[in-house]
Amino acid sequence: MKKFMDKDFLLQTETARVLYHEHAAPMPIYDYHCHINPREIAENREFRNIAQAWLGSDTYKWRLLRSNAVSEGCVTGSEVSSREKFQYFAESLSRAIGSPLYHWTHLELQRYFDCDLILNGENAEKIWDICNARLQAADMRAQGIIERSNVQVICTTDDPASDLKWHTKIKEDGKCPAEVLPTFRADNILNIEEDGWDAYMRYELGEAANMDDISTMADIREAIVKRLDYFAEKGCQIADHALPYMVFAPAKEYELDDVVGKVINGKGAPSKLAMEQYKTAVLLFLGEEYARRGWTMQIHYSALRDVNSLQYSILGNDSGFDAVDTHNCAPALAKFLDALNKDGHLPKTIISSLNPADNIVIAALLPAFSGTEALGKIQQGAAWWFNNNKEGIEAQLRILASISVLGNTIGTPTDSRSLLSYSRHEYYRRILCNFIGNLVENGEYPADMKTLGKLVEDISYNNACRYFAF
Structure with missing residues (x-):
């Protein structure tokens, strides 16, 4: 019987043990997606x-x-x-x-x-x-934990209207051992069907963009560009989008103006089609802007959020009352990527679905939209949220290796609000090394430790550095 969580935890073979201890464990962390509050870092929270x-x-x-x-x-x-x-x-x-x-x-x-x-x-x-x-x-304390964890880059999650004052303070203080960068999280712009969207657009986004009026699609695009410029000044290089499901419903400009004008003037919620048309237009515009700036676009979907309406009314969102949704997003996702690609506007993109049944759908799309800008220009996101467990990580690695290129993946983010969650990178790296080790010891890949060691180091850290050009 193996001892519980000894130094070789989850490492079943000698190859896995060498790969983890000599190659994965020493690598720094590039946390390209997390929900840590930058204020905690700026104030060095105790x-x-x-x-x-x-x-x-x-x-x-x-x-x-x-x-x-x-x-x-x-x-x-x-x-x-x-x-x-x-x-x-x-x-x-x-x-x-x-x-x-x-x-x-x-x-x-x-x-x-x-x-x-x-x-x-x-x-x-x-x-x-x-x-x-x-x-x-x-x-x-916060910055000490970051240093102990060997974290080099932290990308937080930030609303487009944010003044990013805590990022400014972190930069000015110059004491944090990691580079802390904002991420442009466009959900509040996209979610036209949500209560309060009109107020957000008029007052929060409008004020942040120094615009007196937002009432047309042209106004929204102008506000977006102004906020993207501001985020770029603060070092942003990644954008993030949480969608219930992938949309692709192109529309004419006058149709978009009609739906924006109706909702922003309080004349009712949009129809399902109108909502999808608006989101498609915004996402396509954002994709073009990201490509122009060299940013990376993250898209994640199929989260069924706030299923307990009673607790939502008391605690609000992000309180742990979410589940996995099911949608056939493949056609819309492929059309969206194709629309950007054919016009030369497809940015580096990371795609994640909370539904593990979509692993093969996403992995199959990756080579179809590859490019010379980066190894693995279109990435499948690491096993996420309810899939962030041993079986979920192994399943994602297995499918990615089977029909795409595992050696090009940028590994895992923390995707957490807790500074102590950096041990999840160790968890992922142990499972990764065990997966590769089993392939080698089963005779499915040569026991070339130089090549294998480089693969593990790349997946753990180097690929992310190259991908995000840090």
Whole structure:
């Protein structure tokens, strides 16, 4: 029987062990997509206790607690103390056999708190004390965690109307060990069907773009360009778009003006077709602008968000009440990429679906739109959210290797709000090395350790540096 989470955790072969320890583990981290608040980095946040660091914004942990019948007041509320919340989590974690959360938690305990104990209800008090004592050290403040994690680049997620003041402060201070760059997250511009879209466009985006009126598609394009210019000044090189499903419904300019004018003047919500036409027009325009600037476009879809309407009304979005959706996005995605490509406006693009059934759909599209701008110009995003587990990562790697080129992938982002989540890169790299190691030891690839080592180093870090031209 193997020891739980020893130095060779998840590494089943000698090839895997050499690849991980000698090649993957030493590589820095390029975190090209995360939800860390740049204010935490700018202010070099100090955590009062481990519950604040772990349970303050981690929806994975919230979902675990709810699944174990812990009341919401003890999850996100203030019914109990931080120590009691931690106790609930420790007791719940013991039941999460096979969950990546179980692995992530213990990786964090080992890497950041020098603690090899197994967290459960019985020793929660002891681990609470160990972690809280460790959190007092300077290297466990926000920037210290980043340095300990060997993070070189962090790309946050930022609204187009943001003044990016925290990025400015980070840059001016010059103390953060990583380059912290904004990401242009265009959701609030795209979501014309959402309540409050008109107010956002008029007041938040309009004010940020220094425009008195936004009432036509031409106005929206002008505002977008102004904000893209501003983000570019702050070092932005990546844009991000979360869609329920991929759209492609071209429309005439007058049709777009009609729907924009109707919604922005409070005359009702758009029809499904009108919504898709508007989103298509904005996405095509954004794609052209990204290509012109040399930026990368990220598109992710098939998340079924906020399925619990009662809890949404109380807690709002990003509270852990999401699920996986199913859509046939292949035709629209192919037409969208083709429309940009035929006019020479297709930027480097990363495509992710939350539905694992789409892995082969996306992987098959990649070579169809390859280009000379980068190895793997069109990328399949790493196993994401509900797929970010051992089986999900292996499945994505297997399909990508089978019908595209695994050696060109840019690896995984953190996609987390927690600074302690950088151990997820270790988790991914261990699974990657084990996957490659099994191919080698099964005689499916030569045991050329020089070539294999370079492949692992590239996937872990170097490919991302080249892809984003850092």
